[in-house]
Amino acid sequence: MNHVSRLLVASFLTLAIVACGQAPMPAATPAATAATSDLSGIKTYLLEQCRALTGAATELQVASDRYYALAGEVGFDYAVLWSTRREAAIAAIEDARAAWMKASPLYEKMEGIVAGTPSLAQFDVDLDAGAAGVDDPENAVSFDLKLPDGRVLPKPGNLFGVTESTLWGTEPAYGTDVAADWNGDGVIAFGETLPDASVLKGSVDMLAQMANDLQAAAQAWTPTESDAFTALVVMVPTMSEYFASWRDSRFVLGDASTQRDFNVISRLADIQDILGGLEVVYAQVRPRVETVDAAQANQIAEGLRDLRAFVADIYAQEQGGRRFTPQEADLLGAEAQNRATAITGQISQVAGVLGIRIVE
Template structure:
């Protein structure tokens, strides 16, 4: 009996295995802010340079008592040189904004800057919801809700809006014909528009410095901005790049909307890169699919743009087909992102 009892010792107590550690579902979003600060700083430098050129053009016009015919006759080379310089500077500033638009327009606390600077319509185009800014001109006139500032300055520099250009015939190259772009900006409108643009660029830079991105901001930017392809392709279809002389669109004449789309997607890829570790903490395959989808979408647009840059003129019906393809891709990506936000408990602000 003693032997039996001795042999029936209790088994050793084994501690239960520790539960697996929870996945890391927080994200370091400092890269998004760093990217935005870099771009806003570059934009401010670009608009400052544009302002200096605009001021010089205004000073010339003022010295001539705003007699543009006499000014063009006596200082043609200088006038044309200033206009061409201003156009080149505008074409530096505009892409810089597009490279951050995915973040700015997609973040609720920053989105008004997008309406003011790049996306808002004029009160004539959209009486209910125009760009929330008036532009005061040096001569005292006030342009009430004239539209977004990149649009105002572009249509002034390239002469695509009659009210913002000088009446008259100005033959830049002396070939006896007036081609597209051979027009003089109203110096008051140009200076007023550029001054406002430069001021807003500075205010955006200040807002970016004060902003701390949240996980909700990041996911919201992606869910709001990725599925905008049909809107951008429709704008491209109606622009001079597709519709040619038949186009009545006064902006997006200097840079193809296809280039803008790629810049916007670049900023959205930055956003995804910063939340990628958070997504991978719960679903690596889904994160890979989102990254692949965004890159493939950008490559798709780049391929169309390469054809256009090589001389192909797409027809409006072709633009519709391409726009649908881009939108279908974007919708699929957006669904994946929204699904991950739900799984992670991140609120999307609409």
């Protein structure tokens, strides 16, 4: 989630109260704020995803190291690599891609918690959401990427984006000059690429290290009610951002897309994973919401389920072969955003009654 989205959250919460159709709730009372939630399920869920992510990241490292070793055997002469080690190189790249395809959804399942928790949010910037410094300095990642050959890529963008664009060739600067026609049909199709081995190894190694750092931070973290409600209020109303990324990807624009990431796994799948994690968060605080208004507690749960089902239906159509237009993507994104705004307004109201601080 980027900085602009965080700023927008505060601005539309008042409007969201109207959108959700609820009358303003009374001010919090000492009795309403006396109880606290058992939030252990949030941490348990987060640590499960972290452990799975570090395992997938290790698999990604193993495959990346194989490719790096192959390139090293020929002195990083990629023309020679292609002519003499083609099958081994393709196998290593395919194994790296399979591991990446496992790792990315694992992170998305916990993104709602990580990005929505102030003490963990920097991990989201650096792993999955941060921009390249040259494109968007305000929302850029915090690191420079040091490569094993001595080069340094200053603030190159988030690590899942760098690794994806290296593995599938959507960032030419991370590839080589070899025309790697994998199937020999005379056409260089999407994904037919020979990555720069140093960029791949450097970015994968940092991704694996950051996954381990996130796990350590998650282990040390004790979630609070402020963390839980903040994650919901900050992350539920990000639908327009995700739908815009989907609109600009190959899943909608095909070969006309110039977006370098989110081209391999549909953002529609990512949204479902993110909402699933947020439903875990809400389940932990729902008993507190019920102390304020049991009917509204149920409405929020149903709203989250319905929103995820709405996205799942679009995704099912896409998987079935439908290609949506950019205009349709915008309309669908607006509908998802309206639903999310209404849900967020309800959650924000409850937090106010309970006296729980939302960190913007």
